[in-house]
Amino acid sequence: VYRVWQESKWYPNLLGSDASLSLRNVAELYEIWCFLEIRRILISLGFEEVNNHKALLTNQGLGVSMTDGFGGAFSFKRKDGIRLRLAHEPLFKTNTRPIKTWTTAQKPDVVLEATFEDGAEFIWLFDAKYRLSTNEEQDLVPDDAINQLHRYRDALIHSHKSTTENYEKSRPVFGVYALFPGYYD
Secondary structure (H helix, E strand, C coil): CHHHHHHHHHHHHHHCHHHCCCCCCHHHHHHHHHHHHHHHHHHHCCCEEEEECCCCEEEECCEEEECCHHHHCEEEECCCCCEEEEEECCCECCCCCCEECCCCCECCCEEEEEECCCCCEEEEEEEECCCCEECCCCEECCHHHHHHHHHHHHHCEEEEECCCCCEEEECCEEEEEEECCCCCC
């Protein structure tokens, strides 16, 4: 509990003094904890943090929200040449490049982008849900959370110019995962 409290204290320090007075509910704190836990796991897998930037924040009364999650992303590299970028709540819209949406803006909780030495790029999306859909046998992710993951996966399109007139389009999301406090042996 103490370690988690220390990590939760560290997150507002990363965001700067703007986050010093901000109210968060338990679900939002769980989302931030999941983000920091993914960062810790990446470091334990041998990734070295290259840099991080202070996030662009907007004050909303006593609350603080990020303007763009990629603005405060962590960058990592590993000796085998893999580069990662870990972002909390980045915003994808119809005009963002190279990844965009066709209709409405999408804001997944956590995005992990990987770039390999050969230039291949993959994205994993994580959605933190601090609630369960339980049955008598096991803890499950709620159905609406699964549907939201499918929406994120299907809504994001990688678009780049292949010729002077045409754009090549592909689906950049390699996997989507729900992070939830279920119990398993």
